[in-house]
Amino acid sequence: MIDVYAWRTTNGLRATIAMAECGLPHRVIPIDLGAGAHKTPEYLRINPASQIPAIVDPDGPGGQPLMLAQSGAIVLYACQKAGRHLPADPADFARAMQWCMQAASDIAGTSAAINQVENVAPEKVPSTIELFRKRFLRYFGIAEKQLRDQQARGHDYLAGPLSFADFMLYPNYALRRDALPATDFPALAAWGDRMAARPGIQEGMRLHTEKNSPKA
Template identity: 55%
Template sequence: MIDLYLWGTANGLRASLALAECGLEHRVHKVDITKGEAKKPEFLKLNPAGAIPVIVDRDGPGGKPLTLAQSGAIVVYACEKAGRFIPTDPRRRALAAQYFAMAASDVAGTSGTIFRLEFVVPEKSAANVEFFKQILLNYFRVIDQHLAGREYLADEMSFADLMLYPNYAARGPLLEAAGGMEHLRAWAARMAARPGVQQGMNP
């Protein structure tokens, strides 16, 4: 049994999505970051950084418990534990690694910057928000071009798709307003139709 500690952010949903798609039995514990619950002593024992998501796998490697933070690490761990969504073909695995990294750094990092500029920083700047929105849209357009003729990022469902989808879903209004990107939209529709994705996005 895996205990999953999360809140309904893109970071948290990546972990939930991976566990659900991999078919790994887990219990969900909501950690309300808007109320500072991730900074409480009991949670800091799990992750001293005070950030979700975190998993505690009671049956980790070697049969020993494992506590793991960082959504990307949890996605990869879940896929390896389940033996799913890691392409065996070297070229496909390399593509999965490339787009996993793009989702984790470029897409998620820029999306997080937009959130902070809109809601966290004391001095708001519409120009700065728009600047980073255009950067994010450019990343999605690059992914859209890559998906032409492909069903998934690595030609088969992989850990890269699990990493990207929650940020796509979180930025739905921005993408809808931008228009285009039909290959990306078709990919998102395929993802949304998967039972594991539906479960993982609604923990």
Template identity: 40%
Template sequence: MIEVYSWPTPNGHKVHIMLEECGLAYRVHPVNIGAGEQFAPDFLAISPNNKIPALTDPDGPGGQPLSLFESGAILLYLAGKTARLLPADVAGKYEVLQWLMFQMASVGPMLGQAHHFRVYAPEKLPYAIERYTNEAKRLYGVINKRLAHVPYLGGRDYSIADIAVFPWLRSWKNQGVTMADYPHLKGWFDEIARRPAVQRGLEVLADARRPLTDAGSREVLFGQRQLAQR
């Protein structure tokens, strides 16, 4: 049984969806990031960057336990464990991996900043809002252009690249994006949203989801609490 430490965020949903797509048995341990549970010593022991998601697999490589943090690393591990959702051929593998890295380096950080300055920031800063909203639109355009030529981000087959990007685009309204402006992306998005495993993954911890815009949550997520030595 894989133990998953998570919360209903885009990065958490990546792993929930992957586990459902792979048909792996898992148990979820909620880590309420608005209440500061990510700073608990037991969680920091497996996720030293105090971020969700993380997991432990008692049946890791060679039958030995393995702990992992960082959602991209977890997707790669689960793909390797199950031989699913990542091509075996070298060229196909790296075509998928470049789009996984695109999500990790660009989609997540930039859309996260757009969301932060448009929704969470206590002071509305026009420059920051414009900067990150424009970057969100640019990234949607990159994805839309890619999907004008192939059915999935990694090429002809659904893969961990799609699983990584999809949850980040669910908040397109909060990112200042009009989905209809990106028709190829929208068709891909709607198709993935219909997948049963995706729907099951999005239901994980759904009842715990709430806006983290109160002063206490903001202090935990963005304030001095982050700077404490642990």
């Protein structure tokens, strides 16, 4: 049984989605960031960086316990452990890696920056907020084009078959869907609907959809 320490952020939801989609036995342990649960001595022993998500797998590689942090590393670890959602074609796998990195860096970084300039920064600078909003839309415009190109080839997902790349991108889309209207992003909206209909995605999103989740 893998312990998954997460919260209802995009990073945390990536980990819970991957575990659910890969069918790995796991339990989600909510780490309420607002309550400072990520700063407790108990959690710092799991992840000294004081960030979520993190996992503890008592049956890691070689049968040895494994502690692992960083959402991208956890998503890939889950897929590799389960042997699922890893494109068999080398070109598809390379594309999945590209979109995994795109989601983890450009898209997630811009989404986090929007939160900082809109909600955290003591001075709200409209020009700075607009800059990051435009950057966010531009990055998702690239995802829209990728999905349209895949649709033209008869595929429904970022790298052809459903892959770890889709798990990395989906929380960023789901939590900011209101900023991505279907009229401007039709392929993205259709992809989002396909993802949302999957039982594994629904299970992995529970921390977000069930606002009254128990707190750590």
